[in-house]
Amino acid sequence: MQRSDLSREDATEVTPSPELDATIVRRLGDMGVSRRQFMASLTRMASLLALPPSMLPQLAMAATSPTKPSVVYMSFQECTGCLESMVNSFAFKGGGTIENLLLNVVSIDYQETLMAAAGAQAEHQLASSTAKSGYVLVVDGSIPASANSGYFVSGGRSGAERFRSAAANAGLIVAVGTCASFGGLPKADPNPTGAVSIKDMMASLGIAKPLINVSGCPPIPEVITGTILLYLASGMPALDTLLRPKTFYGRTVHSHCYREESFEDGPRVKAFDDAASRKGGCLFDMGCKGPVTKAACSSIKWNQGLSFPIQSGHPCMGCTEPNFWDRVNKGGKKGFYVPLAGSYDD
Amino acid sequence: MTIANIIIDPVTRIEGHLRIQAYADPDGHGGGTISKPALSSSTMVRGIERILQGRDPRDAWSFTQRICGVCTVVHGLTSVRAVENAINVKVPKNADYIRNMMIGGQFVHDHVMHFYHLHALDWVDIVSALSADPTATATLAKKNNPNYKPNNGLLPDAAYFQAQINKLKTGLVNRGQLGLFANGYWGHVAYKLTPEQNLLLTSHYLEALGWAREIVKLHTVFGGKDPHPSLVVGGMPCTLSANTGAVSEDNGGTSLNTAGLAAVKAALDRMKSFVDQVYLPDVLLVARGYKNWADFGATAGNFLSYGEFPDPALVRTEMVDGAIDYPAGYLFPQGVIWANDLKRLMPFDQAKVTENVAHAWYGGSTAALHPSVSTTTLQYTGPQPDQPDYMLDEADRYSWIKSPRYDGKPMEVGPLAHILTMYARNTLATDRLVRKYVDTYWCGTAANGGLALPFAKLNSTLGRIFSRMLETKIIADQMAGRAAISNWSIPAYAGWYPLFYANRSGKYFNPKAFTVLASPSTLPDKVGFGFTEAPRGALGHWIKINRTTGMIDHYQCVVASQWNAGPRDGAGAPGPYEQSLVGHKLAALDKPLEVLRTIHSFDPCIGCAVHVLDPEGQPLVTVDVSHLGRLV
Numbered sequence: 001m002q003r004s005d006l007s008r009e010d011a012t013e014v015t016p017s018p019e020l021d022a023t024i025v026r027r028l029g030d031m032g033v034s035r036r037q038f039m040a041s042l043t044r045m046a047s048l049l050a051l052p053p054s055m056l057p058q059l060a061m062a063a064t065s066p067t068k069p070s071v072v073y074m075s076f077q078e079c080t081g082c083l084e085s086m087v088n089s090f091a092f093k094g095g096g097t098i099e100n101l102l103l104n105v106v107s108i109d110y111q112e113t114l115m116a117a118a119g120a121q122a123e124h125q126l127a128s129s130t131a132k133s134g135y136v137l138v139v140d141g142s143i144p145a146s147a148n149s150g151y152f153v154s155g156g157r158s159g160a161e162r163f164r165s166a167a168a169n170a171g172l173i174v175a176v177g178t179c180a181s182f183g184g185l186p187k188a189d190p191n192p193t194g195a196v197s198i199k200d201m202m203a204s205l206g207i208a209k210p211l212i213n214v215s216g217c218p219p220i221p222e223v224i225t226g227t228i229l230l231y232l233a234s235g236m237p238a239l240d241t242l243l244r245p246k247t248f249y250g251r252t253v254h255s256h257c258y259r260e261e262s263f264e265d266g267p268r269v270k271a272f273d274d275a276a277s278r279k280g281g282c283l284f285d286m287g288c289k290g291p292v293t294k295a296a297c298s299s300i301k302w303n304q305g306l307s308f309p310i311q312s313g314h315p316c317m318g319c320t321e322p323n324f325w326d327r328v329n330k331g332g333k334k335g336f337y338v339p340l341a342g343s344y345d346d
Numbered sequence: 347m348t349i350a351n352i353i354i355d356p357v358t359r360i361e362g363h364l365r366i367q368a369y370a371d372p373d374g375h376g377g378g379t380i381s382k383p384a385l386s387s388s389t390m391v392r393g394i395e396r397i398l399q400g401r402d403p404r405d406a407w408s409f410t411q412r413i414c415g416v417c418t419v420v421h422g423l424t425s426v427r428a429v430e431n432a433i434n435v436k437v438p439k440n441a442d443y444i445r446n447m448m449i450g451g452q453f454v455h456d457h458v459m460h461f462y463h464l465h466a467l468d469w470v471d472i473v474s475a476l477s478a479d480p481t482a483t484a485t486l487a488k489k490n491n492p493n494y495k496p497n498n499g500l501l502p503d504a505a506y507f508q509a510q511i512n513k514l515k516t517g518l519v520n521r522g523q524l525g526l527f528a529n530g531y532w533g534h535v536a537y538k539l540t541p542e543q544n545l546l547l548t549s550h551y552l553e554a555l556g557w558a559r560e561i562v563k564l565h566t567v568f569g570g571k572d573p574h575p576s577l578v579v580g581g582m583p584c585t586l587s588a589n590t591g592a593v594s595e596d597n598g599g600t601s602l603n604t605a606g607l608a609a610v611k612a613a614l615d616r617m618k619s620f621v622d623q624v625y626l627p628d629v630l631l632v633a634r635g636y637k638n639w640a641d642f643g644a645t646a647g648n649f650l651s652y653g654e655f656p657d658p659a660l661v662r663t664e665m666v667d668g669a670i671d672y673p674a675g676y677l678f679p680q681g682v683i684w685a686n687d688l689k690r691l692m693p694f695d696q697a698k699v700t701e702n703v704a705h706a707w708y709g710g711s712t713a714a715l716h717p718s719v720s721t722t723t724l725q726y727t728g729p730q731p732d733q734p735d736y737m738l739d740e741a742d743r744y745s746w747i748k749s750p751r752y753d754g755k756p757m758e759v760g761p762l763a764h765i766l767t768m769y770a771r772n773t774l775a776t777d778r779l780v781r782k783y784v785d786t787y788w789c790g791t792a793a794n795g796g797l798a799l800p801f802a803k804l805n806s807t808l809g810r811i812f813s814r815m816l817e818t819k820i821i822a823d824q825m826a827g828r829a830a831i832s833n834w835s836i837p838a839y840a841g842w843y844p845l846f847y848a849n850r851s852g853k854y855f856n857p858k859a860f861t862v863l864a865s866p867s868t869l870p871d872k873v874g875f876g877f878t879e880a881p882r883g884a885l886g887h888w889i890k891i892n893r894t895t896g897m898i899d900h901y902q903c904v905v906a907s908q909w910n911a912g913p914r915d916g917a918g919a920p921g922p923y924e925q926s927l928v929g930h931k932l933a934a935l936d937k938p939l940e941v942l943r944t945i946h947s948f949d950p951c952i953g954c955a956v957h958v959l960d961p962e963g964q965p966l967v968t969v970d971v972s973h974l975g976r977l978v
Contacts, residue, residue, distance in 0.1 A: 027516075067521060067523070068521060068523050068525075070523075075363075076390075077390060077392050078415075079361075079412050079413060079414050079415040079416075080361045080362070080414065080415040080416050081412065081414075081415020081416075081418060081573040081574055082415065083415070084415050084416060084418070084572075084573045085415075085572075085573055087555065087558065087559070088558070088559045088562055088572065089559075090559055097555075097556065097559075098555050098559075099552050099555045099556060102517075102525060102526060103513060103514070103517030103518065103525075103552075104516075104517050106525075107521075107523035107524075107525040108525045108526050109523075109525055109526075109528065111526060112356055112358045112359075112360075113358070113359065113360070113361065113464075114359065114463060114464075114526050115358050115359070115526045115527075115528075116358075116359075116467045116472070116526060116527050116528070116529070116530030116531075116532075117358065117528060117529035117530055118354055118356070118357055118358040118359070118942055119353065119354035119355060119356070119357070119358075119938065120353070120354075120936065121529045121530070121531070121937075122356055122358050122529070123356075124529060125528055125529045147731065147732060148730055148731070149726060150707065150726025150727075150728050150731065151390070151391050151392075151724070151726070152363070152389070152390050152391075153363075153389040153390075153728070153731045153736075154355065154356050154363050154365075154389055154390075155355050155356055156355065156731060156732075156733075156736030157731055157732055157736075158731040158732050161731065161732045185392065185394065185397070185409065185412045186392040186393070188397045188409075189397065190396065190397070191397075192392070192393030192396045192397065192724060193391060193392060193393050193724070195392070217412065217574060218415065218573055218574065220571075258593060258594055258595045258598075259595075259598070260595070261595055262598070271855070271857045271860070272578060272580070272581065272582075272583055272585070272854070272855035272857070273581065273585045273853060273854045273855035273857075277585050277600070278585050278586060278587060278588040278599075278600065279588045279589070279598045279599070280587070280588070280589070280593065280597075280598030280599045280600055281598075297571075302566050302570065302571040302572070303559075303562055303563050303565075303566040303571065303572055304559075304563075306563055306566045306567065306601070306606070306609060307566050307567055307570050307571070307601035307606065308570050308571060309569075309570030309571060309576050310570070311570060311593060311600060311601045312566075312567065312568060312569055312570030312571075312575075312576060312583065312584045312600065312601045312602075313570075313576070313582075313583040313584040313585050313600055313601075314569075314570055314576030314578065314583035314584075317408060325397075325409070333402075334401065334402065334405075335401075335402040335404065335405050336402075336404070336405050336408060337402070337404050337405070337860070338402075
């Protein structure tokens, strides 16, 4: 079996079509989705999430719940790339698409880039959404450690204070993107604004809440929505030591890369657009960080499975890993085109 | 200090973090009129240019790309062009075709999403849409969007729109969870569209989300992912696949195989059809309902464009190292318009660009300085956050955005500048096309589908929305190709994709780029300059590479939203956002919908606008203006 075909490989282990109860079927009808359509796409989603078939009705229930779980999405030192990515989500039609997320699956009660309300009305919306407990707090961007620095102020409140009050009643915090997960670009040397990750901000504020890191610059669309659906369907997913869902971050880009064979046997790319690059040769010598990067890029791929950076000829930059902007490589040098130190032979 | 009675913070439905303060003379009925320039403040900073110091110039694009995830291609590409300029390396023809398509694709994606997802809710009342008559909406759809068939290949009928209403009701209203639509200014007297118009546009809001997901595939094929696709100094990292079949471990190959190229073609066709069938008629529909918004939102009438989309038809010769050189020839002109005078498109001289920090939170000189010599350090002197009565003072420093000026004047950049400079140039077929479209749709009679508005009122909130749509149409046609329009004497254009496709087995990368950078002592002693016209306007990066270490000594960006959203300068002259709000009449000061309409018409992108200079402030030696010397 081909290694690049992972999602299909997993799909064969899922037996489709457990029964959905009449309530769910009726709610699907209200959403304009047929039972068959829904189950087919749900099965695909479950295969991405590596869920057992018995979980499908729970996922269906989560996706059609009469009271939608509340999501409060707050942005700090970020570039909006994570939200742009989430908007591209197409986990399954009627399920993980952004249209359906907005309308049916969750209630996104606060998200500054998309919400209708502005200014005082937006602040009121934030206050009322975070007054109830149990919502999922999604955060993108790092936060300046010092509240008084002025490096992040919104609505007259510092990043730290805005985060503290929004986190107070949250049931779960999801740090989306590498900036929120690990500090990311703002924290890159010399970290001019004293930026910290959500985990570190929680520690300094004494907030003890469940946290999931969904790293990536940005993360794959389906990994963002899939993590949220996974949590809604089956509670806290298994996490790695960096608090990322193992389902999506359990393997390196290298281990499932379709170019892995040419890492072993050649030909390797020596310059962009050389003969080896047109054949799909390994990009290790061009600085590929795939061997040290845990991500689903080489299995789920991007934008409905179309491609991923290596397939489009560029080495993996390692963007799901902490401090990837400052990784020191061969010869003690930083850089995305500097090969990794070490050999990484299997 | 003006005590503001209108404060919007956070301004939502934008990229980044923006605060607007304004003062309106109360009318005694809860409303009022804004009588003096407002205050525009960005309230977030990251310091990306500082982070770039000492790093490998080949990496710079990936850092600057993260300035903004919405403008994801242009910030990366501007950096790549700046480095290529600094090391005197030209790129192969295919790289420019692909770059044109990637920037063009970003324009189409951004502008359509801006209209539906960021701006529409200022004009479209979602609550009103729920009371629309589905049959009447179907009739409207047939008239307004006669070629758009989202209903399984058919025109949407009454049942289709009833289902849309049901979707909104079951999804949002019946559960009492309005989500993103909660707490809008619904029912505000300034909403003027009929329930049926509101439902039609709401329907297109939802459908455009699915459309956007498909068209970003262009970036995925060429750049491996979207947002933040891969780029490279010296060309493009993607290359034609040796294997036309499925990419796999056994077959190898790249994303530029038969399937990948078909996906690009499909994305371009989808862009073109959605713009023609939905976006263009919808902008006109909204404009007809809000024609009075051509009376508001004007800036001083000074417009700046750096020029964009080098025209492959004008390529001289492919050079021996596989690279090409362009003579003058940009789809969007490079030039300056003063005081709305379209009779003269003045040449752009980058030496006249300055920035100052008189009202921004940076240390150092408050004089107007050229970007290559300006020096800055983060120095927040604003009010302490987390205290009551947080208020900014226009007499003091009040933003993380600096004040860029051209020849000492604030300039508007972006779609309106693009359309007006094309109109003024009037040499290329696309310039003449712009004139025809403006004459037909903006100035033309209602009987002929026009808005019957005077040309001079293009400098307005509505004119900005119209110009954004019009440039989207020009670009979408330029990418996919355009048939001749004989009654307007406009010739056919093959299109960037067909031209690239015919040349697809050519080169994608100039290897000289990496070898030159490996020998820094051989680098020319100069400041590299790269520019793009981003969807929000003029974007420039400056870079100085150290000739001993080969690493970055100095990096500087002057970006589009900085021009538009910047604060007052040393002389107290307000920036375009601030100026544009003067004269706005608000029905209710506590629901400043009218202010949002004009601020959103600029499409604010605030993450872009804030950045930091080199704190060491090393004076820079020479600025290469070879790109800029070639004026139309």
